[in-house]
Amino acid sequence: MFEIDTLCYHSKLREKNAEIKFAFTVLTLFICVWNRSIVIAAIVFATTGFLTVCVGGIPAARYIRLLCIPFFFLLLSTLTVVINFSKTPLSGYAICLGTFYITAGKDTILFAVQIFCTAFGSVSCLYFLSLSTPMTDLIAVLERLYCPSLFIELMLLIYRFLFVLAELASSISTAQKARLGNRNFRTSFSSFGALLSVLFIRAIQKSGRLYDAMESRCYDGTIRVLHQQYPVKRKELFLCIGYELLLLYFSWKGLP
Amino acid sequence: MNKTQKKLVTLSTILAIGFGIYPAANAMHIMEGYLPVTYCIAWGILCIPFLIAGFFSLKKTIQEHRKTLILLAMAGAYAFVLSALKIPSVTGSSSHMTGTGLGAILFGPCATGILGLIVLLFQAVLLAHGGLTTLGANTFSMAIAGPLLTFGIYKLCQKLKLNRMVTIFLAASLGDLFTYCITSFQLALAYPSEVGGFSASLVKFMGIFAATQVPLAIIEGLLTVVVIMSLESYAKSELSALGYFKGGAANVK
Secondary structure, eight states: OOHHHHHHHHOTTTTSOHHHHHHHHHHHHHHHHHHOOHHHHHHHHHHHHHIIIIITOOOHHHHHHHHTTTHHHHHHHHHHHHOEEESSOOSSEEEEETTEEEEEOHHHHHHHHHHHHHHHHHHHHHHHHHTTSOHHHHHHHHHHTTOOHHHHHHHHHHHHHHHHHHHHHHHHHHHHHHTTTTSSHHHHHHHHHHHHHHHHHHHHHHHHHHHHHHHHTTOOSOOOOOOOOOOOOHHHHHHHHHHHHHHHHHHHHTOO | OOHHHHHHHHHHHHHHHHHHHGGGOOTTSOOTTOSOHHHHHHHHHHHHHHHHHHHHHHHHHHHHOTHHHHHHHHHHHHHHHHHHSEEOOSSSOOEEOOOHHHHHHHHHHHHHHHHHHHHHHHIIIIIOSSOSTTHHHHIIIIIIIHHHHHHHHHHHHHHTTOOHHHHHHHHHHHHHHHHHHHHHHHHHHHSOBTTTHHHHHHHHHHHHHHHHHHHHHHHHHHHHHHHHHHHHHHOHHHHHHGGGSTTSGGGOO
């Protein structure tokens, strides 16, 4: 169910320092989104793609399939930006429809291309983080950034319960399929409703049992876990700083 | 193959790829990198008062009843799994529930805000729905505005003593529609149209997303009715466990 999570545990970049990966992603994302430049987006797309596929060892085919996930949203929204209804044709293109035109100016088309590229660059940047850093490491980074402890504990627990509930949901839906529960729209509708409610009941029951188990092992309101530390290598640090400075230099030059 | 046949094959391949991509659509999360930085920050700041209020309310509940932390975490995991499951649909394309309606009715708006933030963060990292920069905007539309409206309508209909099924359906589906309106609003505000400015852009965004979102809102409303009705008949004791949350399912009677 969670392809990204499975892939990320296989990444060769997994045992690098999580903080530096996080800082790298956030800075690069920020510069990429701030500039909306096609050149910077292309550079970010190339480097993060290279890092994920070539250095991290994520299969290229799966990486490309993952990149397609937000494609539908991107397509619809970018089309919306480029399509205008007007009585007078604009400079970019114009399709005549009786009394009015579907049209857009040249600037708008350039702008739409910029948004498109920025979005792909930043998605690839996000994938660099999520395909190299397991959730538990990310939570540890947030803890170092002084995120409130209630938040951290909730995240830790939710991450653990995800897999329990997902497995339960998939076995229930297998059982429903085996009994022709998805024969037509009507049955699949009621099966899905049943799946959701049973899942909810089970979740509440499990949480009760889990609390009893924790209580009997002296749970006092805080969950303490040991984190594995991966020290930062000086080479990685310098490479990251150099890369960000380069991006900043390009954005200062104001490329299209 | 002659030329026409080749063209046909190519065309059908393109169509097939198009439909192949379509099922991966979870249209209403604004994707990573799509909003300008200023808007990302502004929407994030707008979320903060709601989140802080929710945070303190939860903290108080947890200090009083320690068990609620585990319960809350299960609820969060449930909301995430719910949004990752494919819902049945007529056209064969697969789409996902937002779960805002169900969450708001079961756990109340305070808990839904905080849980929504965490679930959206997980969705961004684990499912690539939404993103880190657009987290603020998505949180506002899906974890704050939608649930608040759902909860408001739910309470209002209860006061008016409407039929329970109608109440739940209205609350869930209108909350869902409201989420989609807010997302369109966010996009239109960031990208006003060349001709006609903000209002024209809002109409365009709402029109384009209506095609997927209106049927989805109706399906989600119906599903929420099915789930809550069956919970009420089979899981009275489990529901009473939720009574701790302020405005939560204590009122599901």
